[in-house]
Amino acid sequence: MTVSAVLAVASLAVTTVPAQAAEVGVSSTEIKFGMTLPMTGTASPGYNKIPAAVKAYFEYVNANGGINGRKLTLVVKDDQYVPTQAVAKTNELILKDKVMALLAPLGTANNKAVASVVNPGRRGIPVLFVNTGFSGFADKKKYPTTFSVLPSYIMEAKIMSEYIKDNFDGKKLGLIYQDDDFGDDALAGFKQAGINFAVKVPYASGSQSGTTAAGWVQKLQAGGAEVVILFGVSSATAAALGTAAVLKYAPQWILGSVGGDATTIKAAGVPAGVLYNAVGASFAPATTDTTDEYVKLFQDIYLKANPTQTFDNNVMIGMNTAFLTAQAIQAAGKNPTRKSLIAAIEKSGSTFASAALVPLNYSSTSHIGYNGYWFGKYSPTGDLKPAGGVYTVYTTDSADGAVVKSTYKRAAMPAKGLPN
Amino acid sequence: MKLSLTKSRFAGFISAVALITGVLVSVPVAANAAPVCDGKSPIQTCGGVTSDGAPYAMMVPANFNGMVALYSHGYRYNIDIPAGIPLIGGYKITNTPEPIPGGNSEVAKYFFSQGVAIMGSGFARQGWNPDSAIKTNVELIGLFKEKFTATTKVVAWGESLGGVITQGLAEKYPDLVSAVAPMCLADNVPAELTMAGDFLWGIKTLFDPTIKGGNYSAGADGNAEAYGDLVKVFTVMGKLQAALATGAWPDTSSATGKAIAAGGVPSRSALLLLGLLAGLPTQSAHFDSVNGPDGALKLSFPLAISPALAILENGTNAAALAILATQDVELQAGGAIFDNTKTNYSARIDTERVIYNAALSGNSAISAMLGALSAANPGAPRAVGNAEAIAKMNALHSNSGVINVPTILMTGVADPITPAGASQRVVDAYAIQAADEKLAAFANYKATKSYTAPAKKLLMIWNTTPSNWTKFTAAGSPITSSPAAQGTNHCNFTSAQLVLVAKTLVAAGESGKLPTAGLIKAAVRRTGNLSIDALYRAPLLKYYNEQ
Structure with missing residues (x-):
């Protein structure tokens, strides 16, 4: 056999024989991801729709040949939003389920607990697109394998501050916030923007309920708050709005993106009318905007897989995360490894197609994802829509950078919404 | 649902620790070195x-x-x-x-x-x-x-x-x-007794200022002081356990402790903080900080209560040794060996305050407690060690x-x-x-x-x-x-x-x-x-x- 014939045979072998697994969680037919989030418990409403959203997109990719012939699969563990549970479940994902990477683990405290105890950074395990806006997770030195995706809470508070100055200048402001790093990030952003609150109501994570919310409302009323910002999870938003409605307290509400999912709030028993005219923020297109190609495709995929469910913001974010993941795996090469996956996001992540209306900021020195928001108001049916029907997006950073109107133009969706 | 444990106050917290071991073999006795x-x-x-x-x-x-x-x-x-x-x-x-x-x-x-x-x-x-x-x-x-x-x-x-x-x-x-x-x-020994000293100092400072917590006298007087501390610390632990659900503070609490209590911080959060400051594990023999009972406490038990119970169980287990080892080493060294005048407790729990944020009742409560325990608060006097004794302790093997x-x-x-x-x-x-x-x-x-x-x-x-x-x-x-x-x-x-x-x-x-x-x-x-x-x-x- 000649040299060229040997090479030809070798080449043939490469293209026809399934790639051999050389990485944990990667077989010749499958790439396995693991996710921890609250599927049950107080904080679960809304978030518990994310796994089905991710799986729906993964199945869509798999039905279209997978990524380099491999199917994408997801193992989901319920951590109930309890940090110690997150540690135990993440250990299971890594040691028993042997996932290649952790995908969109949810919660600031949970991610911090996992980083400290399980230490995926030291183990070289990618932690992709963490579902928290805590600014600290973009610290590549401290969390070398972690990639943020949500705009940070500092960014959100800074941008929200501009909105408040533009629309509610001179009004007495109130703030309900989760009394941990999540809320502290928001406080830092508001402070930097020079926003002063007449009333601040911190609540410990997990303590939100109708009873505790009555105390919040009492404080806000006593302080004369005319505009109230809610910086907590959706269950806290629902408790506040629902209780305030019962107590006939109706300030101008501004809902942070984390706690602003209308489906979740309504599912908690809050009438859509209570949400009406509240201000909300998002970095993705409105979920009712079916003229948006991503919304339309994601909605079609999701509702086909979950016909009895509602397509909402949590679903949108979940599917977009899955979309980013598929592109990251594709960029990581034919035989992806944990190392090549991280390198791929650092090298190409900023060019990944995305449903969001703001850019991704990944690079060899940055693990920051999105960096901006648009604001809008909730309709009488509880749908968040941009003011005047136009997305006006603002971007900023987690430091002392200015809030600027974004000129970012989202690239067209790749054919069929699949990685190129 | 009640939070009382299924055993008597302390019985469930006693582990058969290997520190004290009993008679094992019957051996021929010789009054000299040769066997x-x-x-x-x-x-x-x-x-x-x-x-x-x-x-x-x-x-x-x-x-x-x-x-x-x-x-x-x-x-x-x-x-x-x-x-x-x-x-x-x-x-x-x-x-x-x-x-x-x-x-x-x-x-x-x-x-x-x-x-x-x-x-x-x-x-x-x-x-x-x-x-x-x-x-x-x-x-x-x-x-x-x-x-x-x-x-x-x-x-x-x-x-x-x-x-x-x-x-x-x-x-x-x-x-x-x-x-x-x-x-x-x-x-x-300095590392072990720093852990012991930190925990005892915290219990004394917040829950019972009459606890001596170290600097014991020599001889029988010192023994009596140590015995007194054992009783007081176990009593405080019992009161904290009884108040897990209500968050009430022991009636023996210091003015500093009472001020924290007045701010609405439950005693279990303060206990957890003391355990974290000392470095005690937040999982114990019977408390995993993971499971919760079916019903209303399914989530809040592991999130807000179980870590404190683990500290209670671990702290009770460790308290006797903390007191008695401190007394023993003080006798060997000739004076007080615990000194926290320069300890920055806030810096010790940078990660833990996030992980156990809910059980600590949130950042505002954590800041209030750390402020109360800071060296700047005259209501929380720091323990001052004897430099010569500390040097002698450090010279031990x-x-x-x-x-x-x-x-x-x-x-x-x-x-x-x-x-x-x-x-x-x-x-x-x-x-x-x-x-x-x-x-x-x-x-x-x-x-x-x-x-x-x-x-x-x-x-x-x-x-x-x-x-x-x-x-x-x-x-x-x-x-x-x-x-x-x-x-x-x-x-x-x-x-x-x-x-x-x-x-x-x-x-x-x-x-x-x-x-x-x-x-x-x-x-x-x-x-x-x-x-x-x-x-x-x-x-x-x-x-x-x-x-």
Whole structure:
């Protein structure tokens, strides 16, 4: 056999024989991801729709040949939003389920607990697109394998501050916030923007309920708050709005993106009318905007897989995360490894197609994802829509950078919404 | 649902800690150093007293193969404890020899089956004793070799303070031992007593300012003060337990404590904070900080309550030793050895305050508590140590962590008395040592063109916890009558785990090197609740935050 014939045979072998697994969680037919989030418990409403959203997109990719012939699969563990549970479940994902990477683990405290105890950074395990806006997770030195995706809470508070100055200048402001790093990030952003609150109501994570919310409302009323910002999870938003409605307290509400999912709030028993005219923020297109190609495709995929469910913001974010993941795996090469996956996001992540209306900021020195928001108001049916029907997006950073109107133009969706 | 535990106030919190071990073997008594043997077969038992007055026991099988395993027992209190003291009342000082951990017959049987003799002393002095205990062990090795001239190898192992003594023996006299296994290794005395001092100081400062917490008088007066502290600390723990659901503060709380209480911070959050500041594990024998009872507390129990219960259980377990070891070392050093005048408690819990944020009642509550405990608050006076006494304490035997002979460490990841960080410190020190040895080997290769890879000399076995273990009654109360979960409590090893260490010790002693990684992995997997994950990392004791 000649040299060229040997090479030809070798080449043939490469293209026809399934790639051999050389990485944990990667077989010749499958790439396995693991996710921890609250599927049950107080904080679960809304978030518990994310796994089905991710799986729906993964199945869509798999039905279209997978990524380099491999199917994408997801193992989901319920951590109930309890940090110690997150540690135990993440250990299971890594040691028993042997996932290649952790995908969109949810919660600031949970991610911090996992980083400290399980230490995926030291183990070289990618932690992709963490579902928290805590600014600290973009610290590549401290969390070398972690990639943020949500705009940070500092960014959100800074941008929200501009909105408040533009629309509610001179009004007495109130703030309900989760009394941990999540809320502290928001406080830092508001402070930097020079926003002063007449009333601040911190609540410990997990303590939100109708009873505790009555105390919040009492404080806000006593302080004369005319505009109230809610910086907590959706269950806290629902408790506040629902209780305030019962107590006939109706300030101008501004809902942070984390706690602003209308489906979740309504599912908690809050009438859509209570949400009406509240201000909300998002970095993705409105979920009712079916003229948006991503919304339309994601909605079609999701509702086909979950016909009895509602397509909402949590679903949108979940599917977009899955979309980013598929592109990251594709960029990581034919035989992806944990190392090549991280390198791929650092090298190409900023060019990944995305449903969001703001850019991704990944690079060899940055693990920051999105960096901006648009604001809008909730309709009488509880749908968040941009003011005047136009997305006006603002971007900023987690430091002392200015809030600027974004000129970012989202690239067209790749054919069929699949990685190129 | 009620939060009361299913056992009486403290009974559920008592673990059979390996610190105090009982009579194990009946040995012939000799009033001098040379052993007197009973001549029985198949196991010959010998006894005697070393020159410093330590009774010892040797058990030699008829098929003696030349190897003897020297065991060092853990901490035994150095004063008698009156019967009225909760939990430990009725204890009498004992120097009964202990040649095998807890008299474990399965482990002894293994050694004898291999032709390996066992021995151990009760040491000449109790309390914190590595300085004298290492000397005793050196003498004991000599006595054994003199009596049994076929002796070719000595391996040593020990638990808790006995681990310190074992590691110390290998560091100071590597030629005397072929392999060692320090288990549930204690850290050096400043680190251990800083943990004890921090917790006691916190309990005193917030919950009962009449607790002395250290700086005990000499003699009988000091004993009485220590007894008084034992009662007061256990009383506070009982009150905190009773108020877990309501969050009420003990009626003995200080003005500082009452001010925090007035701010709406529940006492369980303050207790948890004190445990975190001291470095106590937040998982304990019966509380995993993971499970919750079915019903309304399914989420809030693990999130807000279980970590505090774990600190209560661990703190109660550790409190007696904290008080009595502090008193003992103060007597040896001649004054107060705990000084937190420069301790920055806020800096110690940067990560923990996020993880346990809900159980600590949020950042505002955490800031209020840390502010109240800061050195700037005159209502929380810091403990001032005696510089001369601290210098004397620091001069007591310390282990550097150097590994001279094949060494097997095994420790529970949630041990509340000798935290896993004590072993982690040795692992870290060895990582540097191993890197240096590799560099030296490369340098030697450059010079001689002959390369010999340095042998790996340290095996770290983590005794891991299950993924969850808290159980509840049908009414939703946590059950504390079940055996402590693996990985929790002090030196809470199964016989199988001890035998695994014994086997590895014997193999390493015979060959001069650790068994292969493949063999160890398979054995660890078979034994259960063990891990040799090189990437697991236990937090160091908080003492090292300030170093």
